[in-house]
Amino acid sequence: MNTIEVSHLRKFYSVFKKEPGVWGSLKSVFKRRYEEVRAVDDISFNIKEGELVGFIGPNGAGKTTTLKCLSGLLYPDSGFVSVLGFQPWQRKPEFQKQFALVMGQKNQLWWDLPPMETFLLNKEIYEVPDEQFKKTLEELVELLEVEDILKIQTRKLSLGQRMKCELIAALIHSPKVLFLDEPTIGLDVIMQKKIRDFIKEYNQRYQATIILTSHYMGDVKELCQRVLIIDKGQLVFDGALEKIVKKYAEHKLISVVLSEKVSLEKLKQIGKVDKYDYPKVNFRIGKKQTSEITSKILEELPIVDLNIEESPIEEIIRDLFTKKNYR
Amino acid sequence: MKKYLQLAKITFEEYLVYRLNFYLWRFRSFIVFLTLLFFWLAIYGDRTEFLGYQKAQMITYVIGIAFLRTIVLGSRSADLGPQIRSGELTKLLLKPIKTIHFWFTRDVVDKGLNLFFTIIEILAIVWLLKLSFYLPYHLTTYFSFAVLSLMAIFLYFFLSFTLSVVAFWTEEIWATRWLFGVIFLEFLAGAFFPLDVLPSWLTKIIYLTPFPYLVFFPMKIWLEQLNSGEIIMAIFICLIWLIFFWWLAVFLWRKGAKNYGAYGG
Numbered sequence: 001m002n003t004i005e006v007s008h009l010r011k012f013y014s015v016f017k018k019e020p021g022v023w024g025s026l027k028s029v030f031k032r033r034y035e036e037v038r039a040v041d042d043i044s045f046n047i048k049e050g051e052l053v054g055f056i057g058p059n060g061a062g063k064t065t066t067l068k069c070l071s072g073l074l075y076p077d078s079g080f081v082s083v084l085g086f087q088p089w090q091r092k093p094e095f096q097k098q099f100a101l102v103m104g105q106k107n108q109l110w111w112d113l114p115p116m117e118t119f120l121l122n123k124e125i126y127e128v129p130d131e132q133f134k135k136t137l138e139e140l141v142e143l144l145e146v147e148d149i150l151k152i153q154t155r156k157l158s159l160g161q162r163m164k165c166e167l168i169a170a171l172i173h174s175p176k177v178l179f180l181d182e183p184t185i186g187l188d189v190i191m192q193k194k195i196r197d198f199i200k201e202y203n204q205r206y207q208a209t210i211i212l213t214s215h216y217m218g219d220v221k222e223l224c225q226r227v228l229i230i231d232k233g234q235l236v237f238d239g240a241l242e243k244i245v246k247k248y249a250e251h252k253l254i255s256v257v258l259s260e261k262v263s264l265e266k267l268k269q270i271g272k273v274d275k276y277d278y279p280k281v282n283f284r285i286g287k288k289q290t291s292e293i294t295s296k297i298l299e300e301l302p303i304v305d306l307n308i309e310e311s312p313i314e315e316i317i318r319d320l321f322t323k324k325n326y327r
Numbered sequence: 328m329k330k331y332l333q334l335a336k337i338t339f340e341e342y343l344v345y346r347l348n349f350y351l352w353r354f355r356s357f358i359v360f361l362t363l364l365f366f367w368l369a370i371y372g373d374r375t376e377f378l379g380y381q382k383a384q385m386i387t388y389v390i391g392i393a394f395l396r397t398i399v400l401g402s403r404s405a406d407l408g409p410q411i412r413s414g415e416l417t418k419l420l421l422k423p424i425k426t427i428h429f430w431f432t433r434d435v436v437d438k439g440l441n442l443f444f445t446i447i448e449i450l451a452i453v454w455l456l457k458l459s460f461y462l463p464y465h466l467t468t469y470f471s472f473a474v475l476s477l478m479a480i481f482l483y484f485f486l487s488f489t490l491s492v493v494a495f496w497t498e499e500i501w502a503t504r505w506l507f508g509v510i511f512l513e514f515l516a517g518a519f520f521p522l523d524v525l526p527s528w529l530t531k532i533i534y535l536t537p538f539p540y541l542v543f544f545p546m547k548i549w550l551e552q553l554n555s556g557e558i559i560m561a562i563f564i565c566l567i568w569l570i571f572f573w574w575l576a577v578f579l580w581r582k583g584a585k586n587y588g589a590y591g592g
Binding site for chain 1: 341414420424585
């Protein structure tokens with residue numbers, strides 16, 4: 001059974017446009033120009049129980065809008081959305097008790113009180129029994145290593161500490177469905193890694209269904225077998241991460257270690273040189289020419305070592321977003 | 328129910344964090360009370376009666392204003408408007424908690440805390456200035472006063488909530504709130520002077536609005552200046568307004584929550 005079903009979801013905003021300056025403001029008093037923004041335009045996908053799915057796309061692609069529709073914050077203009085068998089916008093308590101939305105840029109912790117107060121309030125709001133609360137809290141605190149900060153005022157915590165506590169506040173009712181909107185934004189690499197490990201662990205331990213959006217490909221690469229790519233409100237890819245590479249990678253990287261110096265001109269005759277820093281050369285070549293150019297290199301250059309790699313996923317996705325040639 | 332208790336607890340703790348803020352607010356309320364009191368004391372001077380009010384009655388009215396201001400006028404739901412605009416409302420909408428209950432719970436704590444200090448302030452002033460204070464003779468007076476005051480609390484809450492909810496549609500909520508707060512409400516509620524000193528054709532119109540039931544009528548009941556027919560009439564009109572604004576608040580809230588843009592993030 002699918003935990004999340006989305007079919008032909010549409011959400012448009014009308015945005016009021018104002019010209020800059022006082023004159024623009026005065027004009028806007030009498031006449032307002034509204035423009036329609038198609039934040040989400042006909043999106044369909046299904047997610048099974050226990051899946052951890054990455055949701056990627058450039059800024060303003062419609063990721064957050066989709067998540068807001070899934071969590072019942074926004075009322076869809078058309079289409080069908082079902083999460084755990086509920087229609088999210090009805091905001092039924094039975095539904096709300098089973099999911100959580102974590103936004104990296106928003107906090108739910110009470111700013112002037114220690115995180116523990118928020119946890120206790122959430123315990124009551126979600127009607128979590130004492131025993132379960134104690135157990136869950138202990139587990140989460142241990143996984144995230146935050147024992148010593150639970151009683152410090154939230155506003156005095158660092159961003160990383162706060163994010164960890166945000167996660168605990170969101171998970172204290174053991175949600176079956178979890179939407180994470182850029183949970184690692186602004187965190188350093190160590191903290192990113194910790195949060196990532198935690199998400200993975202949570203997914204496996206509780207069989208939770210998770211959708212994760214992130215601008216860091218590292219998050220997606222490490223956590224998600226399946227990704228959804230969205231751009232301009234439309235779903236452009238749905239499948240395994242490796243498939244993106246197969247489908248969209250136009251280049252391969254051949255890195256070579258030379259045994260003696262070769263002129264740049266000569267290297268350029270063989271293929272497109274990405275970087276030359278003796279003894280290392282990187283060629284960036286079309287996928288189809290790989291074997292032809294590899295044999296050329298082996299014949300014509302004095303080499304010690306040769307490696308053929310796919311171009312990094314970040315690059316593929318960047319190319320994809322800038323060129324917009326989805327097939 | 329337990330969730331609202333916990334919310335009350337956390338709200339209380341928050342007040343303890345914002346101590347200075349709270350003191351300043353108390354100071355301001357106290358000054359408003361004193362200003363009004365001295366203004367009326369000066370007008371009376373050596374007179375014992377003015378505009379149909381005995382001096383003791385007027386002083387009681389002014390003290391009543393301070394009391395009712397605390398428990399009726401003023402609602403934390405004023406914060407809801409900005410929360411709708413900034414998108415902060417999101418975190419509340421995601422949870423199995425009712426927004427109206429949420430704000431009302433915060434109000435109860437706010438009012439309880441303020442009431443505690445208001446009573447101390449009033450007692451201190453009454454004792455220091457040796458003011459004569461009117462205490463009703465009949466037990467039923469206390470009862471009707473309590474009933475109408477309680478209704479006034481809810482009426483004001485739904486009024487304020489309705490105004491905050493308007494933020495779902497308008498961009499500038501503060502203009503409406505200011506106009507509402509200062510001009511209409513405090514004046515028409517009788518929070519400066521008893522309304523029946525105005526020409527009677529005007530008071531008749533004002534009595535049809537919801538405002539005089541917030542301060543003026545409860546005080547008229549306290550001063551035992553209404554007969555039982557008038558008391559029932561006052562409670563009846565107040566009830567109609569209460570039901571109307573209750574319905575309006577819930578209706579607009581439901582409609583607005585559907586319209587909500589969940590901005591930011």
